[in-house]
C-alpha cells in the first residue's frame with residue numbers, strides 16, 4: 001500500500017532514502033489530474049507537493065489516512081491550510097531552504113537588465129556586434145527598493161550592498177528591530193516613496209488578499225522612467241496588463257519576471273519586449289537549493305510517519321486524531 005504520494009517532480013537523494021523505508025508513489029504529473037489525485041490519495045499517509053498541486057478541502061476530505069502535507073517550497077497558496085488543520089493533518093513547508101537561490105536570481109535579473117545581457121546575447125547569436133547599443137548601467141551607486149523584507153529580500157539586500165547599492169525597504173509587517181534590519185540597514189519607507197526613489201524595485205511579497213494586484217498602472221507610474229521592476233515572488237501581486245501598459249508607455253525602463261499570474265503563461269506582448277527578461281519560475285531551482293528543500297520535506301515526512309514532530313510545521317507538529 002502506498003504510504004507517500006509525490007504529485008509533482010520532486011527528486012533527489014533524500015527522496016531515494018525515503019523510498020528505503022516507505023512505499024513511495026512518484027507521479028510527477030498527477031497534479032494535472034485532480035480526479036485521479038483524489039483516488040490515489042485515499043490510502044496515503046503523506047502527500048509531497050510543490051506549488052502546482054491544488055490541495056483543496058475536497059482533496060483532504062478524500063484522504064482519510066493523511067497525516068502530513070509537505071510543501072517543497074515556501075508559498076502555501078495552493079494548500080488549504082485551514083481545511084488540513086480541521087482534519088488534523090500537519091502542514092509543513094520549507095521556509096528558508098531556497099531563499100538564497102531566489103536572492104541570487106534576483107541579482108541575476110538586476111544585472112541582466114542593467115547590462116541588457118539576454119538581449120545582447122540574442123544580438124550576437126544573430127550575427128550582430130553593435131557594442132554601443134548594448135551599453136548599460138552599473139548597480140553601484142543605485143537605489144534598490146525591496147518590497148517585502150523577509151528572508152529573500154534580506155539576502156538580496158546584503159548582496160546588493162556588496163555592489164554598492166543604497167537600500168530602501170517597505171514592509172508593513174516588519175519589526176524595525178529585527179536582526180535582518182539591523183544587519184542590512186535598509187531605510188524603511190512607505191511604498192510610494194520607495195517607488196519614486198528606486199532605480200530597481202524588487203518584489204518579495206507573498207500572495208495574500210492584501211498584496212494581490214498591488215502593482216497597478218498608477219504604482220508603475222510612480223517609478224522613475226529609468227527604473228526596473230523585478231518580481232521573484234508571486235505573479236498575482238502584479239496586474240500584468242498594467243505592467244505591459246507601463247512598459248509600452250515607457251513609464252519604467254524594463255522588467256524581470258520569474259513568476260506570473262497564470263503559470264505557465266500564454267505567449268503575449270511581454271515576449272516581444274527586449275527590455276523584459278522572462279524566466280519560468282526558477283528562483284528556487286538550483287542544485288543546492290533543491291537539495292535543501294527536498295531534504296527538509298523528506299525529514300518532516302519521515303518524522304511524522306514515525307510518530308515524531310515535524311520541524312517546519314505551519315499548524316501543529318503532529319497529526320491530530322481524525
Ligand code: MLT
Nearest residue numbers: 050051072073074075284
Ligand atoms: C516557493 O514558493 O518556494 C518557490 O516559489 C518555488 C515553488 O513554488 O516551488
